[in-house]
Amino acid sequence: MLAELKGLNEECGxxxxxxxxxxxxxxxxxxxxxxxxxxxxxxxxxxxxxQLTCVKGEGLVTEVFTTEKMxxxxxxxxxxxxxxxxxxxxxxxxxxxxxxxxxxxxMALAHNGNLVNAxxxxxxxxxxxxxxxxxxxTEVLAHLIRxxxxxxxxxxxKNALSMLKGAYAxxxxxxxxxxVALDPHGLRPLSIGKLGDAYVVASETCALDIVGAKFVxxxxxxxxxxxxxxxxxxxxxxxxxxxxxxxxxxxxxxxxDSNIEGINVHTARKNLGKQLAKEVTIEADxxxxxxxxxxxxxxxxAEATGMPYELGLIKNRYVGRTFIQPSQSLREQGVKMKLxxxxxxxxxxxVVMVDDSIVRxxxxxxxxxxxxxxxxxxxxxxxxxxxxxxxxxxxIDTSTTSELIASENSVEEIRQLIGADSLTFLxxxxxxxxxxxxxDGKTHGACMACFTGNYPTEIYEETREGYLKC
Numbered sequence: 001m002l003a004e005l006k007g008l009n010e011e012c013g014x015x016x017x018x019x020x021x022x023x024x025x026x027x028x029x030x031x032x033x034x035x036x037x038x039x040x041x042x043x044x045x046x047x048x049x050x051q052l053t054c055v056k057g058e059g060l061v062t063e064v065f066t067t068e069k070m071x072x073x074x075x076x077x078x079x080x081x082x083x084x085x086x087x088x089x090x091x092x093x094x095x096x097x098x099x100x101x102x103x104x105x106x107m108a109l110a111h112n113g114n115l116v117n118a119x120x121x122x123x124x125x126x127x128x129x130x131x132x133x134x135x136x137x138t139e140v141l142a143h144l145i146r147x148x149x150x151x152x153x154x155x156x157x158k159n160a161l162s163m164l165k166g167a168y169a170x171x172x173x174x175x176x177x178x179x180v181a182l183d184p185h186g187l188r189p190l191s192i193g194k195l196g197d198a199y200v201v202a203s204e205t206c207a208l209d210i211v212g213a214k215f216v217x218x219x220x221x222x223x224x225x226x227x228x229x230x231x232x233x234x235x236x237x238x239x240x241x242x243x244x245x246x247x248x249x250x251x252x253x254x255x256x257d258s259n260i261e262g263i264n265v266h267t268a269r270k271n272l273g274k275q276l277a278k279e280v281t282i283e284a285d286x287x288x289x290x291x292x293x294x295x296x297x298x299x300x301x302a303e304a305t306g307m308p309y310e311l312g313l314i315k316n317r318y319v320g321r322t323f324i325q326p327s328q329s330l331r332e333q334g335v336k337m338k339l340x341x342x343x344x345x346x347x348x349x350x351v352v353m354v355d356d357s358i359v360r361x362x363x364x365x366x367x368x369x370x371x372x373x374x375x376x377x378x379x380x381x382x383x384x385x386x387x388x389x390x391x392x393x394x395x396i397d398t399s400t401t402s403e404l405i406a407s408e409n410s411v412e413e414i415r416q417l418i419g420a421d422s423l424t425f426l427x428x429x430x431x432x433x434x435x436x437x438x439x440d441g442k443t444h445g446a447c448m449a450c451f452t453g454n455y456p457t458e459i460y461e462e463t464r465e466g467y468l469k470c
Contacts, residue, residue: 012096012395013037013203014110014190016079016171017211018178018227020198023047024073026211027080032061033210034203036255037112038084041095045108048075050175052106054099056081058092077178079171081110084397094136097171102146107174111138112203113167113188114395116459121163141170154179158224158237165457167246167394169219171201177228181237185244185456186221187394187447189260192232199227204258218261243445244456248396250435251385252293252356263436266296272384272426272434273300273354280424282380284350288312290367291339297384298354307352312345312371339367347375354382358414361405365418372419381420386428386451387411393459394447428452 013034017023024046031042042064043056055073057064061082081096097110115121118137121144126132130143141160148156157172157179167187172179180201182190193200193213200213208215219225222238246253249260256266273296287309289298302309316338351371358364368379387406401407405414415423426434428451437446449455 012081012083012110012112013207014079014081014112014169014171014201015203015207016077016110016173016178016180016201017195018077018199019229020195021074021076023076023078023198025070026195026200027078028061028065028070029211030200030202030207031080031082033207033255034082035061037203037253038082041083041092042081043095043097043110044073044078044080045097045099045110045173046073046075047077047173047175048073052099052108052173052175054097054108056092056095056097058095077173079108079110079173079178091135093134096136096138097173098134098136098138098142100142105175107142107145107172109138109142110171111136111141112169112190112395113183114393115140115164115168116166116393116457117164118166120460140164141172154224154226157181161224161237169203177226180219180223180225180227182219182221182223184222184238185242185447187244187246187456189245189249189254189258190219192216192219192225199232201225201227204254204260206255206258209257215259242456244447245437245445246394246396247385247431247435247437247446247448248357248392248450251431253396256293256296268435269293269296269384270300270303271436272431273297273302274304275430275434276301276354276382276384276424276426277304279427279430280382282352282382282422282424284352284378284380286310286312286345286349287352287354288345290353290355291315293356294354294384297356297382298352301352301354301382310342310345312342312351312353313367314340314342316340339370341370341374341376343374346371349376350378350380351376352380352382353420354384356383357385357388358383358405358418359388360403361414361418364420368419378421379419380422381415381418381424383423383425384434385426385431386448387414387425388450390450390453392450393455394449396450 015030027044041058042061045054055069097108099108115137118140121140125143144160145156168183169188169190170181191205193208193215195213222236224237225234250268254265258265287298287302287307289295299309371379389407447456
């Protein structure tokens with residue numbers, strides 16, 4: 001669905017490359033392919049002549065990296081970041097990568113995820129004399145590394161990573177190497193590719209494809225990968241007891257042309273549609289999906305039921321990240337600037353409207369109303385995930401508990417609130433079956449905490465209270 005309208009946003013995406021003469025330019029294209037993971041800020045840190053240089057700003061990739069700025073970047077290594085602000089809030093100072101200049105050398109950090117014990121660690125570090133320059137949880141890692149004593153940089157990083165709890169996919173770059181780390185539960189996707197002799201790392205495989213890199217493998221949970229001019233090495237800073245890839249990566253966040261741990265996202269979404277067909281039978285005339293993430297699901301549902309799939313909703317591709325909303329009434333109708341109902345498809349029809357999730361319910365209500373105003377006789381809403389009843393503490397903005405419509409309302413109550421003729425959520429079991437993951441705790445496993453309330457890590461009470469009060 002439309003993230004800025006429904007209140008469901010992923011925190012960020014990361015991209016890095018080592019050993020290519022056009023590193024910054026390739027990073028630009030990699031970040032552009034990851035733009036769906038964050039639209040509030042973007043940055044690139046490049047390594048050139050053993051110096052790290054940062055270019056970053058608030059806005060989209062194309063807004064931040066002008067031709068003038070890009071022509072001055074000519075290093076052979078770079079890391080980049082696109083951000084949606086959750087933990088730490090917005091502002092230029094929180095745009096990543098974060099660059100630190102120490103007496104011993106420079107270090108840049110890019111982070112996808114959220115640390116659930118960041119506040120506790122920050123308090124301890126401040127008590128020891130650390131001064132924080134941002135409100136981002138990412139900065140905690142830099143201070144932990146600096147306070148690691150006289151050990152090697154790699155060992156200090158390993159010790160620091162072992163103190164972190166939550167979701168994190170880190171890219172760390174110095175003048176001599178790029179380090180890649182994934183949390184022990186593997187909550188966020190992170191892949192390694194090869195472009196000629198250069199190594200590429202990205203949050204999604206679609207970014208590897210865009211820059212012409214060949215997929216090599218996924219980064220493993222608890223793994224620390226070191227890439228430098230001598231090649232690539234790997235070791236583990238922690239062993240995972242249970243894999244827990246975020247289920248919403250498959251349902252909503254990732255691009256359909258990405259593969260996450262060997263599972264194609266488009267195929268997974270089609271299978272979710274087929275699972276919906278197994279769980280509910282609806283008498284209807286046409287199936288349509290809410291662009292973009294739900295289209296694959298709608299196609300799968302249509303194939304399984306034999307009903308025709310049609311483009312009943314069209315997304316306006318030319319509405320920017322922000323747009324003028326001169327009055328409250330127009331703000332409330334803002335969805336019409338993003339979506340339009342195709343009257344010729346839905347008029348006089350019983351419509352199955354497929355979507356990926358319902359957060360507050362406000363946008364779902366507007367879309368149902370829009371379809372009925374375009375002449376739909378009935379609108380039956382199918383959701384390709386279970387009800388979101390719990391907040392996410394791992395880097396996804398699922399609002400506060402009080403704003404999650406499913407946390408306080410039954411399915412029938414939600415149906416009435418959004419004005420649908422029927423409403424069906426996919427079951428937890430159907431979601432697991434459709435995606436193709438299991439809970440064996442080893443090779444697969446999935447985090448479904450926003451649906452079930454079963455979090456794969458400890459959640460500190462301070463963190464939980466912060467989400468309830470914000």
